[in-house]
Amino acid sequence: MDWLNAILQGTLLGGLYALFAAGLSLIFGVMRLVNIAHGDLIVLSAYVALSFGVSLGLNPLVALLLVVPSMALIGYALQRLILNRTMGEDLLPPLLVTFGLSVILQNVLLMGYSADPQNLQAGTIETASVNLGPVAVGVMPVLVFITAVVVIAALQWMFYRTALGRAFRATSDRQDVAQLMGLNRAHVFGLAMALSLAVTALAGVFLGIRTAFDPAAGGARLIFGFEAVIIGGLGNLWGTLAGGVILGVAQTLGAKIDPGYQILAGHIVFLIILALRPRGLFPRIDG
Amino acid sequence: MPDALLSLQALNAHYGDFQALYGVNLKVEPGEVVAVIGANGAGKTTMLRSIAGLLRNAPEAIRWKGQAIGALRADQVAALGIALVPEGRLLFPSLSVEENLIIGGQLGRKGPWSLPRVYELFPILKERRHQQSTSLSGGQQQMVAIGRALMANPELVLMDEISLGLAPVIIRQIYEALPGIVGEGLTAMIVEQDIAKALSVSQRVYCLQEGRVSLEGQSQSVPREEITRAYFGV
Numbered sequence: 001m002d003w004l005n006a007i008l009q010g011t012l013l014g015g016l017y018a019l020f021a022a023g024l025s026l027i028f029g030v031m032r033l034v035n036i037a038h039g040d041l042i043v044l045s046a047y048v049a050l051s052f053g054v055s056l057g058l059n060p061l062v063a064l065l066l067v068v069p070s071m072a073l074i075g076y077a078l079q080r081l082i083l084n085r086t087m088g089e090d091l092l093p094p095l096l097v098t099f100g101l102s103v104i105l106q107n108v109l110l111m112g113y114s115a116d117p118q119n120l121q122a123g124t125i126e127t128a129s130v131n132l133g134p135v136a137v138g139v140m141p142v143l144v145f146i147t148a149v150v151v152i153a154a155l156q157w158m159f160y161r162t163a164l165g166r167a168f169r170a171t172s173d174r175q176d177v178a179q180l181m182g183l184n185r186a187h188v189f190g191l192a193m194a195l196s197l198a199v200t201a202l203a204g205v206f207l208g209i210r211t212a213f214d215p216a217a218g219g220a221r222l223i224f225g226f227e228a229v230i231i232g233g234l235g236n237l238w239g240t241l242a243g244g245v246i247l248g249v250a251q252t253l254g255a256k257i258d259p260g261y262q263i264l265a266g267h268i269v270f271l272i273i274l275a276l277r278p279r280g281l282f283p284r285i286d287g
Numbered sequence: 288m289p290d291a292l293l294s295l296q297a298l299n300a301h302y303g304d305f306q307a308l309y310g311v312n313l314k315v316e317p318g319e320v321v322a323v324i325g326a327n328g329a330g331k332t333t334m335l336r337s338i339a340g341l342l343r344n345a346p347e348a349i350r351w352k353g354q355a356i357g358a359l360r361a362d363q364v365a366a367l368g369i370a371l372v373p374e375g376r377l378l379f380p381s382l383s384v385e386e387n388l389i390i391g392g393q394l395g396r397k398g399p400w401s402l403p404r405v406y407e408l409f410p411i412l413k414e415r416r417h418q419q420s421t422s423l424s425g426g427q428q429q430m431v432a433i434g435r436a437l438m439a440n441p442e443l444v445l446m447d448e449i450s451l452g453l454a455p456v457i458i459r460q461i462y463e464a465l466p467g468i469v470g471e472g473l474t475a476m477i478v479e480q481d482i483a484k485a486l487s488v489s490q491r492v493y494c495l496q497e498g499r500v501s502l503e504g505q506s507q508s509v510p511r512e513e514i515t516r517a518y519f520g521v
């Protein structure tokens with residue numbers, strides 16, 4: 001029964017990892033940008049929620065109504081003012097710029113909020129649980145998982161059923177021809193980053209409610225997100241959710257064997273999958 | 288004298304250190320079909336890419352109804368009503384046939400062209416509308432590329448080597464559709480290697496040779512030997 005419980009907890013944790021990963025996957029899919037600062041942007045979102053909580057007295061879940069649009073605006077500005085200047089045939093310059101951005105973000109957060117661990121207080125919902133047959137699960141993890149499923153489904157719908165998604169796919173295919181269709185690449189990329197950071201805002205707030213965070217907490221989140229994307233297969237959003245779940249289950253089962261094995265078990269499963277299926281478990285079939 | 292629809296004045300174009308166009312002068316009047324011929328590497332595609340905004344130039348080098356547009360981005364040029372059917376078709380592989388057409392019209396310019404009109408012109412595309420664009424034959428892909436440009440309801444359509452790599456029967460089919468495309472106020476500039484085809488559909492012709500205009504004339508009355516001389520530079 002303990003094992004069943006561990007698998008269930010791991011699955012729900014996978015929802016959070018899928019939220020870490022979805023924004024990363026979106027950016028890579030639309031503009032081939034590997035965003036090294038993604039983890040730090042997740043942590044930034046948590047701090048933004050913290051500040052709204054302190055200054056306005058908002059529950060972090062309510063603060064999402066402000067954090068999501070704030071992060072989207074930051075994303076659009078970041079893309080238009082900085083990242084677009086580095087985008088071109090070569091994938092390396094934007095990657096290096098996001099690496100620099102990661103260092104800057106960590107230090108700015110350190111100056112603004114100190115190195116003390118913080119967390120977001122969401123009230124009684126944090127400890128509430130429901131009984132599912134023989135096991136009890138927390139309401140928050142279930143809420144996070146449902147949010148992840150809804151976010152992935154919404155992104156999937158946006159990508160394949162809306163004009164914005166068409167613009168994303170066309171720009172991803174051929175940037176210059178998309179420009180001929182009247183799509184301003186700089187604006188399309190800005191919108192993609194805005195959407196990515198809107199999802200990041202959700203991930204950051206849920207992270208902050210679940211665990212303590214500090215300005216250096218981004219690196220591990222980037223790795224988890226990255227692993228979920230790679231396990232699931234690049235460019236496949238539902239695969240990203242599956243990747244998150246596999247990573248989450250590997251970690252909770254590892255922790256079940258020995259608490260020290262939690263993170264290691266996730267990395268080992270990632271390495272095994274990468275070795276056996278370098279394109280991930282559910283790669284997109286390219287035309 | 289009123290401004291031409293499009294005029295190039297001393298247009299130079301470079302790829303890095305390589306100069307592809309040297310002081311090209313050219314005019315396109317409303318409603319006409321202008322053919323541009325020339326050997327491989329003469330600068331025809333470079334000229335179309337410059338007009339479409341994929342290569343940036345001095346603002347004054349390209350004028351649209353008198354307005355200097357040489358330095359505009361491709362999306363800004365598209366918004367003015369200039370559409371390019373690029374060499375090699377360059378469809379969007381992750382979009383279906385219909386989505387490729389829809390995205391061509393995403394600027395929402397008013398005009399006669401719509402999905403039903405394009406399907407009327409190329410009925411096979413209607414049957415294939417849900418397929419991935421890359422699963423089509425070369426000729427059908429060319430129809431999508433032309434349809435995609437028409438969906439923008441442009442005033443000027445630039446067509447780059449639309450017969451390249453296609454079977455003769457398909458080329459004939461596409462060229463037979465051309466009169467139905469031009470007319471209705473649409474002006475066209477057609478780059479073509481097949482000189483006879485180019486002359487038969489156009490009113491005026493320019494020949495490019497090594498980045499310079501080597502001939503300009505009426506398509507029906509230019510002597511063939513002059514064309515040969517301008518084309519090969521002999």
